Amino acid sequence: MSDLAAVEVGTELPVIAQQSSLMTSVMYAGASGDMNPLHYDQSIAAQISPSGGIIAHGMYSMGLVSRALTEWAGGPEHVTEVTVRFTKPWPLGTTTTFGGTVSEVTGDEIVVALWATNENGDPVLKGTGRVRR
């Protein structure tokens, strides 16, 4: 948790690095109710995944970037919006890094540009978080 009163444009959020695995994928599927086999069944992924391998749920990546935002903001009562656009699949076994940069501070509202990048530095998602102090 940071001191939101001292936040200014350009402030960087602490990052979260997460490796995806069959375990993270199955746990997210069960918790969220998104049972699309693309996220845990190799025989299905071989047919429909862009890479031919299993990919993590996009919503799992959103959950993690939201976790980075919410931990920084001091809890969910400070978060009024999380919006993301998914830009690249996240293959199982690879690590994605989640973070954010404060882009705007107006009165009680802080706008954070959210990002996640894969091991090559390519964006997995981009988004916006809104935080109230």
Add this chain to the structure above:
Amino acid sequence: MPLNRDKIGTEYAPYRYEVSREKIREYATALGESDERYFSNHDCVAPPTFAACFTVIKGGTAAMSDPDLGAHMALVHGSQSFSYDGDPLKPGDVLVCTPRIADIHYRGSNEFLTVEVDCRHEASGDRAVLSSATIVFLGSAPQPQEESA
């Protein structure tokens, strides 16, 4: 076949969702959360994206199972948003969730279907969370001759 743009504005049957402590715990565990309140028996609250558990699949299915929409299986989840008007969700909250097709548009060869799910507290009618999902349908955008017809 392009999606049926006459469907913009269509609402689907509301469904009820009751937020429970154990579901919040399970969701927070899956995300590796460490905020103790997500696991608390006293002051439990839910992470902002907990709303995924009852909006993304249910809302998308409500719209895409409409035979008049013309949905097809060449699709990806393009973007997602959750916005909150008030407090975080907590155990015991009973929500009434109404899916609605907010928009259909296209860019290049792809179509973009936006499904909103308006989740309100059953007791007060106040909005708890608004989910907005954009599903990208690959390759089905109207061709120029269809557009002018």
